[in-house]
Amino acid sequence: MTDATADTRYPDLPLPEPQAWKALIALCTGFFMILLDQTIVAVATPDFQEHLDADYNQVVWVTSVYLLMFAVPLLVTGRLGDRFGPKNVYCVGMVIFTLSSLWCGLAGSIEILIAARAVQGLGAALLTPQTMAVINRVFTRSRRGAALGAWGATASLSTLTGPILGGVITEYVGWEWIFFVNVPIGVLSIAAVVAWVPKIRTTTRPIxxxxxxxxxxxxxxxxxxxxxxxxxxxxxxxxxxxxxxxxxxxxxxxxxxxxxTAGLDALMPLSLFRIRNFSLGNIGITAMGFTVASIPLPITLFYQQVHGLTPLSAGLMMIPQAATSLILSPLVGQLSDRFSARRFGAFGFATLAVSITAMTLIMSGGVSHYWTILPLIGLGVGNSFVWAPNSASTMRDLAPTQMGVGSGVYNQTRQLGSVIGAAAVGAVMQWRLTATEPASAFGEAILLAAAVILIGTVTSLMSTDSHLVDGGTGAGGGAPTAVRQS
The missing domain is CATH 1.10.287 (Helix Hairpins)
Known part of the structure; x- marks a missing residue:
């Protein structure tokens, strides 16, 4: 068998920067579609509820079953990338997601739509961890912040596009097309990944x-x-x-x-948590997941039920947040490679806490809803200063062979934070609605998120800027170990 170092099927990593950016573009195409799908579905919910004659509980499960199937296998799917190659697992996940999107659009009943959304969630779980795992392998250690900044900007672009595109498609074409639109994007993503993302050596031990x-x-x-x-x-x-x-x-x-101890490939090696930044970064991203999943619903309900906005108009109100994050994320990502990522992260988390508190005061103050634009801009600033710095700091010190499992753990903790946040803030909102008028109830509910997000400020300040200490070399940039040719 040819020696691994001479095997042309596996290019030397990290890649030259032009090739690395092409791989990032290919991966972000699919990442954009995953996030776009979530925001589009929220806008179109009343339309397919009417057309499929669904009750409220069934409509809730259209989203819940997707999140359930997305969250449950993330640790496993991250490890599958290490075992079978992130490129291969990504493509399988994208095929599943694309075909299930077609199935969603063709659904003739709410039960079939729920089943198709479950399969869609599984596809998303397969491909999502591979995105971060590949980014952290194909870029040099000193350029990962810039790459993750572009990754964060992709998330912001989907947040900006989703409500608007979903409103236009639902109103002028039909709810089915919020799923059909995924099909050409999915095909494009698979073609780009096959062409531009390199094969990566895999681990040998059984899971x-x-x-x-x-x-x-x-x-x-x-x-x-x-x-x-x-x-x-x-x-x-x-x-x-x-x-x-x-x-x-x-x-x-x-x-x-x-x-x-038995020589098996542990699903979540505990040695990962001896890496200081990895442990702290996962705590921070759990708090971030808690916040970003929990505050949109009370804010959207505030716009619609208190101020009488339509779903599309409520979605348009979120543009200042998404646009601010879209503009700042690439810049912050680049700067986090050169300056203190931990201070950037701490600033971002603190800005989110202040902005959420300001949003509460405005929502409860009986003033025009247009005043919420100011804290929404603050939320955009906070988001842009968290995603890339926290992700880069968390993953920088991992060895190349740890990237898949590390990405799986990172996405798992974020998703669990999201589920806990949505449940906790939802419960507080229901409780406050029985005790006070809606505007105050919606505003007070998100204060819980403001308190939780401060945890991220603490974890960021406790982390270290290892990329500044060692000049950009270290575990994250070393040679792969425990690999095989396949």
Whole structure:
């Protein structure tokens, strides 16, 4: 067998910068589609509810089942990228997502739409961790901030485009086309990834099957309990599911020690958490997931139910936030390679907390809703100073062979934060609606997110700027280890 260092199927990493940026563009095409799909579906919900004769609970499950199937396998799908190659797993995920999008558009009943959305969530779970894993391998350690800045700008662009495009498509074409639009984008993404993303050497050790079972069962029970808790009035069996999930997670952690001792490929190697920035960054992104998933609903309801805006008009109100983040994210990403990423992150988290608090004061103050534009701009600034610096700081010190599992853990913690945030703020909102008028209830609900996001400020300040200390070399830029030719 040809020596791995001479195998032309596997180019030397990191890539030359022009090739690395082409790979990033290919990956971000799919990443954009995943995020676009979430925002478009929210805008079109009333339309397909009417056409498919769906009740409120069924409509909720159109979104809930997607998030459930997205969240549950993330640890596993990140590891699959290490085992079978992130390029291969990304393409499989994109094929599943694209075909299930076509299925969603052709759905003739709400039950079929829910089933198709479940498959869509699985496709998203397969491809999402591969994006960050590849970015952190193909770019030099000193340029990852700039790359992740572009990655963050892609997220902002989808946030800006989704509500507007969703409103236009729903109003003038039909709700089915919010899913059909994914098909050509998916085909384009697969073609670009095949052409521009390199093959990456994979690990050889088998993944521990018991760890997979424990992980997926624990996450399923936790996410399902949180999604159903409010609807079921937090009945006793919801708390039993949470308790069982906690016990299974404890068993999962123990199994990681057993797997590593036995020479198996642990699903979540505990050695990752001995890397200071990785541990702190995951805490920060959990707080970020909590916040970004929980505040849009109260704000949107404030615009529609308090000020009488249409769904499209409410979506347009979010443009200042998305546009600010779109403009600043690439710049902040580049600067975080040269200056203190931890200080950038701390500033971003603190700005989010201040902006959410200002939003609460405006929402509760009985003034024109146009005043919310100011804190929305602040939210855009905060977002741009968090995504790239926190991601770059978290992943920089990982070895190349740890990128897939590290990306899976990072996305898993973010997604769990999102589910917990949506449930927690939703519960507070329901509680406050019984005690005060709607404007104040919506405003007070998001204060919980302001408190949680401050955790990110602390974790950012506790992290280190390793890329400034060692001049851009280190674990993240070293040669691959424990790899095979395949």
């Amino acid at each position: 521990d099957a018991l760890s997979v079972l424990l992980s997926m069962t624990a996450v399923f029970l936790l996410v399902f309990a949180l999604q159903q808790g409010e609807k079921e009035h937090w009945a006793w069996w919801i708390w039993v599911m949470v308790a069982v999930a906690a016990l299974l997670f404890a068993a999962f952690v123990r199994q990681q020690v057993v797997a590593e």
